[in-house]
Amino acid sequence: MQATLLPPGLVGGRDAVGSTPAKHFTTRAITWAVNQLLTRDVVISALARDLQVGWRTLWKAIEGPLQERLKEISDQASVEALGLDEHVWRHCGPHKNRMITGVVDHTRPKRGKDGKTKPFARLLDVQVGRSGAVAEDWLASQGKEFASKIRIAAIDPYRGYANAISATLKEADMVVDIFHVTKLASQALDEVRRRVQQDTLGRRGHAKDPLYRARRLLLTGAN
Template sequence: IFRCREDACEVVTFSEVHELAAPRAKLTTRAIAWAVGQLRCHDIAVSALADMLGVAWNTVWHAMAPVIEAQLAAEDRLAGVDALGVDEHVWRHVGPPGTGLVTGIVDHSRGEDGRPRARLLDLVKGRTGAAYGDWLTEQGPAFTSGIRTATLDPFHGYANAIRDELPEAITVLDAFHVVKLGGQVVDEVRRRVQQDTLGHRGRAGDPLYGIRRTLQIGAEHLTERQVTRLNAKLEAGDPHHEVTLAWHCYQKLRAIYHARPETGRRLVAEILAAFPSCPIPEIARLGRTLRRWKAAILAYFDTAGASNGPTEAVNGVIETMRRVARGFRNFDNYRLRALLAAGGHRPWRKTPTHAHL
């Protein structure tokens, strides 16, 4: 914008249209492109970019947002996707419970190097089967018919969406969450026995309280000293051997994913036959839960060990982005930032080459 200091000038102020900046823009196209590139490749706050450019947060973000939207719209993010992962996370830790949950859909397809792409495809509000199912419906049959594998955590809402919208896909229950269910049962039994025997919650010096973390460790990782201590504490605090039995059930559940496929399938059959009829109520409940997910658990062995690990990796990238930004209030801004940070634009970290001196 130019101002004429000549008193006789009737225009006084006028602007010049130039390819370096859009009409009425406050930043040049080069500055905007630089700022967008920084968000794509680095964990950096918009406020930091505004400080570097010497402008306000609103100035830089309002200039960047349309450019980011245009770039994301121009990308064919859904091309070549044949495996999906889904998980929820909290994008905003304020408001009534559940209002801050979003569903993240992640590409699990493998690239030329054989590794999962692990890139965010989209975020939708809510943690419901409808949220996931509606998103799949919006993509159309050309996309959904190409999905071969769909991994998830043990949430029936997402499972129902996969059943309805991805009938040809193999549903795989994430191994980590299967094992986690077993670990939770061990802890529930330990706390109940603690109350039944001592009449109070665990305290320092109580036998079962002292091994609460050891009970979560895989048997193959325990040292001889830990095994001796574990047995002594169970002998002292577990009179009816309920915690001991729950721990052995947990170890058998873990063994599924350390075995060869044929052995793993056999272990699953043994677990589903024994757990539901166990006299320990927590183990019986676990058995019924696992029985409902039988097909999805066994699918692990039919998909070369497909898991929801890539989705959890993307959640980690998003969480870092959210922390750097010190939180968000606007979901649309959050979605754009997440797609930019976890959409697969950042180069893979390469193994450093160390020079030998």
């Protein structure tokens, strides 16, 4: 079966063996060939003809990248715990959108002989922008099979992400990740400390004030 039309600029150079017009593969050429194999009804021999190389030459170039892509697809199919979080990717410059949405796999591995599991995080994708629409579009693009396997969805306390989870992952339990829970709890405790300081002394804390001296103990003490 014939492959799709070959985009220009994928290969270049000459083969040093005989007169065969084999080429030096660019990263773009390898990516194109792997995508053709994974997304279209095409065989390697058809791709080799389009690239003007032999079957073995093409297979040697794409075998490694193809196996990596297949492993990524397999790993993504087993995602049961998903995390969504924002990040500022650029703090200055002319770019209008400085925020990105990170998608992370938090699925814990199987329990070991000691009966415990280790924390796990694997970055699945990064999307430009921070909104419910960005998150919902990404989740919808993964398909119903991917969504049906998600059991836990961890987010930061942002309504846009919560709406996206509610719309696309209806069977998942939505939780707020522990970092933001701890941050919010610490912030609330610190605000109480400041309010008590103002109510009792009528001013902000000074270095020798008991509440000011205990501010770190309040946030780090286990009791």
